[in-house]
Each structure stands twice: as C-alpha cells, then as structure tokens.
Amino acid sequence: MSRIDHSKLNSCDRMRRQGVDQIDDFGLPPIPAAPKRRPSKSQMRAEAAEAVAKITRIVRCAGCGHSASIALPPSKLNARLRCSKCGEIAK
Secondary structure, eight states: OOOOOHHHHHHHHHHOOOOOOOOHOOOOOOOOOOOOOOOOHHHHHHHHHHHHHHHHHEEHHHHHOEEEEOOOOOOGTTOOOOOOTOOBOOO
C-alpha cells in the first residue's frame, strides 16, 4: 500500500483553485526610493502656527460691539456664530 502525499495534493488543489503566478508577470522589482528627510522642529512649529492662524477667526457682535478671537475646526469656518454676551448672531 502506497502512502498519500497530502501536502502535494493540497498544493495541487490550491494551485487549481487560485491559479499560478508566473514570475515574469511581476516584472523587475521596483527601485527603492531615497529615504525622506525628517523636517526640523522649527519647520514643524512654523507649519503648526500657520495652520492655527488659518482657523483662528475674530468675531465681532453687531449688537453689543463685543469681539473675540476664536479657534474653529475647518468644518465650522463659515458657520454663523452667536455672541457670548448678548446672544445675537455675530459677523
């Protein structure tokens, strides 16, 4: 009685189901890109300050004259805001 090679049967079955990749189909391996330079801390701080300045908005109330500088998320930049003192819509 001969032994059955189950690993060979499994690999043949897997190749039948999933197909076989030819090494020529992949082409040459890609050339690795040069490592990226890490930005300096001063550059990162400048970028963060610029981003915060973009979302900081000065709001003035037409009713009471109250003004405030607020930081908003980008999704709320064009939102209509109310004055914290009188409750009217601010400009």
